[in-house]
Amino acid sequence: MLARLLRVEEREIRPVLLAFSCFFCVLSSFYILRPIREEMGIFGGRENLPWLFTATFVGMVLAATAYAWLVARVPRGRILPWAYHFFSMNLLLFFALWEWGVGRPVLARVYFVWLSVFNLLVVSVFWSLMADTFRSTQGKRLFGLVAAGGSAGAIAGPLLTALLVERIGIAPLFLFSVVLLEGAVVLGTRIVGWAEREGPGTLRAQAEDRVGGGPFAGFRAVVSSPYYLGLAGLMALYSICSTVVYFEQARIVGEAIQDSAARTALFARIDLAVDVASSAMQALGTGWLLTWAGVGTGLALLPALTSIGLIGLALWPTVGMIVAVQILRRSVHYAVERPAREVLYTVVPPEDKYKAKGFLDTVVYRGADAIGGWLTTGLGAIGLGAVAVSIGAVPLAGIGIPLAYWMGRRLKDREHSRKETERWPVTDVAS
Numbered sequence: 456m457l458a459r460l461l462r463v464e465e466r467e468i469r470p471v472l473l474a475f476s477c478f479f480c481v482l483s484s485f486y487i488l489r490p491i492r493e494e495m496g497i498f499g500g501r502e503n504l505p506w507l508f509t510a511t512f513v514g515m516v517l518a519a520t521a522y523a524w525l526v527a528r529v530p531r532g533r534i535l536p537w538a539y540h541f542f543s544m545n546l547l548l549f550f551a552l553w554e555w556g557v558g559r560p561v562l563a564r565v566y567f568v569w570l571s572v573f574n575l576l577v578v579s580v581f582w583s584l585m586a587d588t589f590r591s592t593q594g595k596r597l598f599g600l601v602a603a604g605g606s607a608g609a610i611a612g613p614l615l616t617a618l619l620v621e622r623i624g625i626a627p628l629f630l631f632s633v634v635l636l637e638g639a640v641v642l643g644t645r646i647v648g649w650a651e652r653e654g655p656g657t658l659r660a661q662a663e664d665r666v667g668g669g670p671f672a673g674f675r676a677v678v679s680s681p682y683y684l685g686l687a688g689l690m691a692l693y694s695i696c697s698t699v700v701y702f703e704q705a706r707i708v709g710e711a712i713q714d715s716a717a718r719t720a721l722f723a724r725i726d727l728a729v730d731v732a733s734s735a736m737q738a739l740g741t742g743w744l745l746t747w748a749g750v751g752t753g754l755a756l757l758p759a760l761t762s763i764g765l766i767g768l769a770l771w772p773t774v775g776m777i778v779a780v781q782i783l784r785r786s787v788h789y790a791v792e793r794p795a796r797e798v799l800y801t802v803v804p805p806e807d808k809y810k811a812k813g814f815l816d817t818v819v820y821r822g823a824d825a826i827g828g829w830l831t832t833g834l835g836a837i838g839l840g841a842v843a844v845s846i847g848a849v850p851l852a853g854i855g856i857p858l859a860y861w862m863g864r865r866l867k868d869r870e871h872s873r874k875e876t877e878r879w880p881v882t883d884v885a886s
Contacts, residue, residue: 463597470649471597474585475604477642481581482605484635485574486612486730487628490723492570507564508698508821508828511571515821518572519813522580523673526809531587532647534809536640538580542573543633550629571821577636578605579816582797584643586808588650591801591870595750598794599741606737606789608635609730613723673814676807682869683811685862686799689754690815691823692855693792696761698827699848700780703768707777725778729785736790745795751863753795757787758855765852769845799862802869 463471522538529537549569552562585594585601616628677683712718745753764780800812834844 463600466653467593467597470588470646471600473642473646473649474588474601475607477639477646478581478601478604479608479611480635480639480642481577481608483608483612483615484632484639485570485577486609486726487616487632487635488570488612489574489726490613490616492567507567508825510564511568512818512821512825514568514572515575515817518576519673519817520671522576522813522817523671523810526813527672531805531809532651535580535584535643535647539577539636539640539643542577543636545569545573546629546633546636550626550633553626553629572817575817575820576813579813581639581643582800582816583809583812584646586797586800586803586812587805588646589801591798591866594794594798594801595745596742598797599737599745599790602741602789602794603734603737606730606734609789610727610734613726613730617720617723672806673810673812674818676811677814677819680811682803682862682865683807683815685858685865686796686815687819688858689796689855689862690819691826692758692851692858693761693788694820694823695827695830696758696765696848696852697784698824699831699844700761700764700768700777700784702828702831703772703845704777704781707772707774711774721774721778725781728782729789732782732786733790736786737794741790741794744791745798749863750795750798750866751860753791754859754862755856757784757792758852758859760784760787761852761855762849765845765849769842772842772845799866802866 525537526534549562549566585598589597615631619631620628677687708718708721712721741753761784764784767776768780800808803811831844834847
């Protein structure tokens with residue numbers, strides 16, 4: 456009965472549970488450490504945030520190039536384990552350096568940049584695997600449920616941090632992240648095994664294939680395709696507006712709350728509220744919304760709410776307002792906009808599911824972050840206050856609404872050209 460309510464077919468139950476659990480581990484691993492990063496951004500000085508965002512962009516370009524090199528040479532079914540093992544080794548190094556007290560002021564800045572890169576890459580790798588495992592028609596029904604696993608993990612992560620950080624300190628939290636990330640490797644490997652045997656997506660019987668191509672193939676694919684340029688536009692507009700809100704959060708919270716521990720606790724509570732709300736929406740509403748209202752509507756909901764939130768911040772720049780805006784925006788992003796955006800990748804060629812998607816999820820995203828950071832700082836330097844900056848970002852958010860519906864129409868065109876159906880292939884795997 457529950458499966459019917461959630462619109463999951465019998466043969467989909469096992470891979471959805473595996474994907475749910477894998478994404479739980481991925482985001483738990485990240486969210487254990489996220490509250491610390493947020494505090495490091497304020498602790499290091501709000502005036503340094505543009506430089507940290509720029510350093511993050513540079514780091515992201517380097518990481519994306521290395522990832523593209525890896526994708527070209529590693530079989531598709533092994534990309535997730537290789538990438539996650541690498542980040543686990545990074546976390547072990549952070550544990551050792553933090554435990555030994557090596558250059559903590561510099562290490563804090565490196566950690567801020569590294570975690571910003573880590574977050575985007577591990578999530579992008581996971582969703583690339585999902586786009587390779589399922590069809591677009593399945594993605595509309597199932598990706599909300601899969602994303603709910605991430606939201607559940609994002610609840611567990613900050614909760615674990617809040618319970619343990621004052622008792623055991625920061626360094627051991629890195630080890631908890633390693634355990635969870637390695638758990639994601641085990642689950643991801645099982646997803647690949649299922650996809651090879653029974654999956655309806657392009658990974659079936661192709662998991663040992665290499666994507667091939669060069670490290671800049673993702674960039675070339677994006678700039679030569681209106682479809683990917685539309686995706687890049689959605690990504691950049693979302694990221695710039697998110698940066699404006701992030702800077703407002705740093706300013707408002709930094710001025711209103713002087714105690715470092717209290718700020719960290721507030722950020723953890725925001726994370727917890729976001730993930731409780733998004734989990735409920737993902738489990739019960741996302742599949743229905745994307746199936747019946749369409750992917751375009753799912754994509755357009757976030758820029759519409761962002762416009763309202765920015766106006767609210769301009770009129771009432773208080774801690775209560777920034778908390779409300781963050782909870783609303785991030786809940787809708789995780790519950791609706793992100794699953795809708797991932798469906799857009801289910802109709803692209805296998806190489807683009809890793810390379811073009813990797814470029815968009817990392818370089819474009821963090822590049823827009825850096826632009827948003829310097830834009831906010833520059834407007835402040837010429838005398839424009841926070842109100843003007845917030846109002847100025849409203850048109851950027853508004854542009855995302857028609858662009859979202861345009862992308863929804865392009866998805867339908869691609870689905871029609873591929874003549875996809877809800878039915879799985881009837882050919883037996885062994886035939």
